[in-house]
Amino acid sequence: MAKAAGVAAAGFVAQPRSLMAAPIPSIAIPKEVPATLSEPAKAGSFEGKGMSGAEVFAKLCKEEELAAMFCCPGNYTVINAIAAAGVPAYGGRTEGAMCAAADGFSRVTGEVTACSGTEGPGFTHMIMNIAAASAARTPLLVLASNMQMAGDDREAFIQTGYQQPLTEGIKKYGKRLVAPNRVHEYGAYAFRNLKGGVPGPVHLDFPGEVARARFTDAGSLTDYYGKEKYRSESRPGASNKEVQQAADLISKAARPLLIAGQGVFQRKAWDALKLVAERQDIAVVTSGPTRGHWPDDHRLSAACSPDALMSADLVIFIGQYCMPSPGEYRLAPEVKAIRVHPVQEDLGRNWPLDLGIVSDEKIFLEALANALPAKKREAWVGELATARAAFEKQNLDHYALGLKHSQATGHLHPAVMAKEVHDFFYKGAIDPKQTVSGSGGWTTGLFASRWLRANRPGQSVVCAYQYGAIGPDLAMMIGAGAAVQRGVGPQAPYKGAPALVVTSDAGVAYSMFELDTAAKYKIPIISVIYNNNSWGMWPSAVSSARSMHMYLFQENLRYDKMAEGLGARGEYVRTVEEMRGALQRSYAAAAKEGVSTLINVQALKEFTSGKDYPPGIALNAEPGVGAFAH
């Protein structure tokens, strides 16, 4: 049973004998935190001392409705200005984790978010998660201070570095701002890229001369006009002929499968998607870093029907920003392909097409809904249902085996952990559409993703999507939790609900300290940590001399105790009964008190072995619930 945060933390502190009698102070949120969070916004003004470059930029961010900023101190002038302008701001423990949090916030809302770090060290700490955001096509504004131009090439003082080359290949647009009076102009560049076409990270670095420049009137700023002038909401649309071609191909297909990628979510096109799919009984599976824009529990969902994927005779990719190659998706070698994408240059990349259409996803789906004649495909719908039943039975079979292993070893098998999480969040008293979830880790992710569900837009995050980073998961879901806490976009109906992350002992090391951040902002996170004492890929060391030690941690580490030391709750479980109790207590604490919990699920690394502990670890079919590559 968990102890209250603060009390448990006492175990970590060795006190001199003279202080033994003095009570150890509890972990507490400084009064300045709620006080400053409740202050009214105070944007810069040209009056008096005028506006700083940072304030000009912050004003633009506010007008562009930047949804949130996650940062560590550093880049002080800019982050202070953005917070003061009224953009929701969060300060955390590492820049990398804050970058992941910003990504997570965006993944469950589709909104533009920002992260920020200082000069060289803070900025370079973000690199892994900028790359993850780039792979996920997240509209992420990466901000960093960058010393002064006056010190360029002199290695003046500390932290000198050229940032822009370091984000080469992992950004959509980047610029070191070198002309102070163009700060607004380049802010516009940033948001044109963040809000137009296929999104991706935008990296701006601010030398001191730009951030601290002063402007007493707008006349000295270049291109100082509003967003309605510096960018357009116009989107590309398919011609009537192209829509009709697509409609004809779909109508002729016996078993069409629509793969609704991130673009469908990003463009909030789920209602149009529903019209299209239901009009002709088209199977739908989502792809990308977020799930739920097609509900898993819909009769036309193929997300939990991997056996049916190979039956599709036509695949329609819509908004699939990161394209797989044939052979990476479980589709028949003879399947025909349509791809709808907002950028012409990407059509035909990786996957040869029978029809490529340049169009905004929402515009195309709305047009297609009007062009498609109604049609029933009972056999296809029946095959989806049969495949879904087979998948669910396989999951239950894995659970039964896992339960046997758990009882025999006194350690919890990942299939058991995953099913218990599933039953608690989707089969009990909680609205199965409510809880935003994410999963990561290797063994953990492969098992958990088979059981996590997305029944409405923005309900689930594929934390490791495409880039495969192990570690950002917890921080990413704290960011997602912040979006739920604020009720942003599709999270509005579930405002304030707890968020869930299921990840690994390897992964949690990268962002566990952000439990402090979750506590500080009262973002309720239930983090289930599968603790198998190792990196998931330990089997690759089995036959290699002098190698295994590199894959192992100390056994039985107490992540739950560490969480308590950070102001969260901790739970330690090894049995089904303990797991059920821990979930109940964790949820109650999250829902009623806004308190986060880390549930340390003690396991064995050997559960990975199919020989000793069948079913072993299985790769999941893509696309579908377990997909993370595309």
Place this chain on the structure above:
Amino acid sequence: MRSREWARLRIDEVLEEYAARGVFKGFSKAGPGRWKMLWHRNREFVLEKLTDGQFAMPVVLPKVPARSEMMRAYRAFVKGLQSKELPEHRRIRVKLKVTASAGNAGLQVEPGDDAEYAVRKLIQAVHETYLVFLYDGARYDYLVETFDLDPDHLA
């Protein structure tokens, strides 16, 4: 019954069609009745037309001993592809069998009177081998040992 010449030309076309669909990453004709394709896990597969008219792919899964549990499982999997319980569009309706040679598992198909259909189904069977059969947890160790599987090397 179609002529042998027609069938030979048609097989060329069929395989080129798969290459044009991106199913094969690379493809070439390697001689009379012999084709090479770069395919799953970036491995080279060879398809041969045997003297008795059958089509064979001698190495579908490398390093599978003839009497191993994996070979037994693979035979059962391939038999399942021909099961009447499958929907009609998924069922392989030609005689397709697993071969064991030089420590590898291969596939061989009898074309009957429709060589194109037989070759297409052989391609389908290999495809399902890599995208379904090997995705079972019982094959994880094989993937690690045979294909150096790790998260950096999945495709």
